[in-house]
Amino acid sequence: MSGTTTGATNGLAKRVTGQVHVIGAGLLGASIGLGLRAHGTEVTLEDASPTTALLAADYGAGRARTPEDPEPVLVVVATPPDVVADVVARALETYPDSVVTDVASVKLAPFLELRRRGVDLTNYVGSHPMGGRERGGAIMARADLFVARPWIICRDEETPAAALALIEAVALELGATPLEMTPQEHDRAVGLVSHLPQAVASLLAGRLLPASDQAIALAGQGLRDTTRIAASDPELWVQILGANREPVVEGLDALQADLAAFTDALREPEAPGARRRLADLLAAGVRGVSRIPGKHGSSERFTTITVLIDDRPGQLAALLTELGDLGINMEDLRLEHSPGAQIGFAEIAVLPEVAERAVADLTERGWRTL
Amino acid sequence: MSGTTTGATNGLAKRVTGQVHVIGAGLLGASIGLGLRAHGTEVTLEDASPTTALLAADYGAGRARTPEDPEPVLVVVATPPDVVADVVARALETYPDSVVTDVASVKLAPFLELRRRGVDLTNYVGSHPMGGRERGGAIMARADLFVARPWIICRDEETPAAALALIEAVALELGATPLEMTPQEHDRAVGLVSHLPQAVASLLAGRLLPASDQAIALAGQGLRDTTRIAASDPELWVQILGANREPVVEGLDALQADLAAFTDALREPEAPGARRRLADLLAAGVRGVSRIPGKHGSSERFTTITVLIDDRPGQLAALLTELGDLGINMEDLRLEHSPGAQIGFAEIAVLPEVAERAVADLTERGWRTL
Numbered sequence: 034m035s036g037t038t039t040g041a042t043n044g045l046a047k048r049v050t051g052q053v054h055v056i057g058a059g060l061l062g063a064s065i066g067l068g069l070r071a072h073g074t075e076v077t078l079e080d081a082s083p084t085t086a087l088l089a090a091d092y093g094a095g096r097a098r099t100p101e102d103p104e105p106v107l108v109v110v111a112t113p114p115d116v117v118a119d120v121v122a123r124a125l126e127t128y129p130d131s132v133v134t135d136v137a138s139v140k141l142a143p144f145l146e147l148r149r150r151g152v153d154l155t156n157y158v159g160s161h162p163m164g165g166r167e168r169g170g171a172i173m174a175r176a177d178l179f180v181a182r183p184w185i186i187c188r189d190e191e192t193p194a195a196a197l198a199l200i201e202a203v204a205l206e207l208g209a210t211p212l213e214m215t216p217q218e219h220d221r222a223v224g225l226v227s228h229l230p231q232a233v234a235s236l237l238a239g240r241l242l243p244a245s246d247q248a249i250a251l252a253g254q255g256l257r258d259t260t261r262i263a264a265s266d267p268e269l270w271v272q273i274l275g276a277n278r279e280p281v282v283e284g285l286d287a288l289q290a291d292l293a294a295f296t297d298a299l300r301e302p303e304a305p306g307a308r309r310r311l312a313d314l315l316a317a318g319v320r321g322v323s324r325i326p327g328k329h330g331s332s333e334r335f336t337t338i339t340v341l342i343d344d345r346p347g348q349l350a351a352l353l354t355e356l357g358d359l360g361i362n363m364e365d366l367r368l369e370h371s372p373g374a375q376i377g378f379a380e381i382a383v384l385p386e387v388a389e390r391a392v393a394d395l396t397e398r399g400w401r402t403l
Numbered sequence: 404m405s406g407t408t409t410g411a412t413n414g415l416a417k418r419v420t421g422q423v424h425v426i427g428a429g430l431l432g433a434s435i436g437l438g439l440r441a442h443g444t445e446v447t448l449e450d451a452s453p454t455t456a457l458l459a460a461d462y463g464a465g466r467a468r469t470p471e472d473p474e475p476v477l478v479v480v481a482t483p484p485d486v487v488a489d490v491v492a493r494a495l496e497t498y499p500d501s502v503v504t505d506v507a508s509v510k511l512a513p514f515l516e517l518r519r520r521g522v523d524l525t526n527y528v529g530s531h532p533m534g535g536r537e538r539g540g541a542i543m544a545r546a547d548l549f550v551a552r553p554w555i556i557c558r559d560e561e562t563p564a565a566a567l568a569l570i571e572a573v574a575l576e577l578g579a580t581p582l583e584m585t586p587q588e589h590d591r592a593v594g595l596v597s598h599l600p601q602a603v604a605s606l607l608a609g610r611l612l613p614a615s616d617q618a619i620a621l622a623g624q625g626l627r628d629t630t631r632i633a634a635s636d637p638e639l640w641v642q643i644l645g646a647n648r649e650p651v652v653e654g655l656d657a658l659q660a661d662l663a664a665f666t667d668a669l670r671e672p673e674a675p676g677a678r679r680r681l682a683d684l685l686a687a688g689v690r691g692v693s694r695i696p697g698k699h700g701s702s703e704r705f706t707t708i709t710v711l712i713d714d715r716p717g718q719l720a721a722l723l724t725e726l727g728d729l730g731i732n733m734e735d736l737r738l739e740h741s742p743g744a745q746i747g748f749a750e751i752a753v754l755p756e757v758a759e760r761a762v763a764d765l766t767e768r769g770w771r772t773l
Contacts, residue, residue, distance in 0.1 A: 163623055172709070172748065172773065183621050214617070222618035225610065230629040233607050235688030236661045237600060240654060242691045247584070248592035251553050252695045253533055258628040259600040263692040267685035274681065275672055284610060285666040291606045292662065296655040302645055311644065315637035318605030321612045322633040325622045341550075349736065350723030357717045366719070366738040378551070403547055 051106030058089035062111030063174035066094030140216035180208035224280030238263035335382035421476030428459035432481030433544035436464030459541035480505035488516035510586035550578035594650030608633035705752035
């Protein structure tokens, strides 16, 4: 196993040498495959659904294993959480010399289940790369899904150093930041920063169902942001929340107490101290949100320029053609427009060094930029 | 008052002629000043705080009134909600020939208060431009704050047509979309799409206060988005929520019932139907968020077709030009691509009735669709 990293002094220069086998070719598995292949690592794939495996392969995330392939140095289990323990146990048996990791978003339940079955866990290191999107599937995969994101590694005292180093090398190769935690620490932390917001966003979004069209038409960025992750797959989240029940229920109970206190204070504004209680709860929110570290990663690599476009056919095509003529490479594009408005915005991500020239050139050609 | 708009047939060609006086030079007042001045309208400003008024003036939002100034055609009251009725009453008295509007985010309470005082409201038209930011103050002002946002105008049967036309002209000049509603309709709608999310985001963010640094370090985009608006000014929100108590309490009560049902189901997963209740509540969130219009193809009014594009410059422009040639109107566009992937996706929202033909035509011309 000592050949799995180059042992370079700079962590970022580490390389994964040898094949990596990914089981489960959805969003996470395909993104890991894409990212590792971009760095020259050979990746093989399998999925319970042959269609999904083929789609991920077409997308460039890896290829099917053949009988000629050597045993992989690493097996990454990227299946839904409720089958993780099964698939990890099977992988440890099928590939006795491979390190096996999983990337499930809960860490204690699968670990306890593997322990309960008496599986030899010497070669197993649980991990959790904290990248994700509200929509899953291989077609949403991105090689940069984990860039600048934490990649939690759940080692214990029996984890061989080489196995740990291998997972770290994978995390670093994909641009993530490896962090060590116990499964318990991990589950408490994600219960608060990931699972609780998911439940809250879903319940808030559910309140929109009985609303009038007139009310929905007034929705703005605040509502969009607070409910964005509510678009996530319910089936997956029933599994995740169920597997991390204790921390999530604790968080929901605490939130419910705050919600009751807030509602009571708003209902009876003349009760002694009611306005003060409202203000205190709102101020706690201000302090809470200020604890969240700044946005890291892919977005900071680019500068966004905003171009106003008239809402008529062909305007966006004309803008993009113009950008191409100007030799400006568009790294990302986001369109903002509102039904009924005559104007929309194209938010175009470009490399910082070309942003100023792009704005000048576009302005000169009659485009309005913000 | 008939001189306040040009009466042009095209809404966008309307102009506000004459001075506009803005009372309250915070985020909204200064943004209105900036936007109107950008269109050549003369803007004067006042604020209870001379420092704020000077800051907004320095920022380009307008200048102080002088004794030589004529009576403004329009007075815009952009003060905190709890003094809106006072300031509107005073403005109607000070400028008896001016139309007076306010831009407070609650509409019924100030209207009822003005009625209760017996103020002649002939020249008053309440309005609410739905632009905002989580941080206030003149220094956060933007001329484009209201572009493509709804601007609700609360007329009643006594509102003179010319006064209504003037507010509409201001809204259009600032790029907003004027919408008419009664104060009651307005307050119910914003209670749901703006005030309820604010309360929820604040309470969720407040749960981060007792969290460990280790947990906070795992925060990702989901938590950032769900809590972003919790950074808003608590004092302002105590006023807003207090002034729209009834709809907000109703929304909070409904949310609390859902939260209790969700938490109970998670606490007792083996209870009959518990997993189903969790899944149903999460699925309601998926359907709820899909009702929000205007971005990322999430609207159910359109069908999304996904076209594979090679990751080389000019491909997207070529696709959009092709769509234009085919006479297919693109309602929204979302781009998915990853630096490590060989292909990207363009998710294009079109009217359901043209989706099939669009796929057929694009396929015939060599584009790959999913």
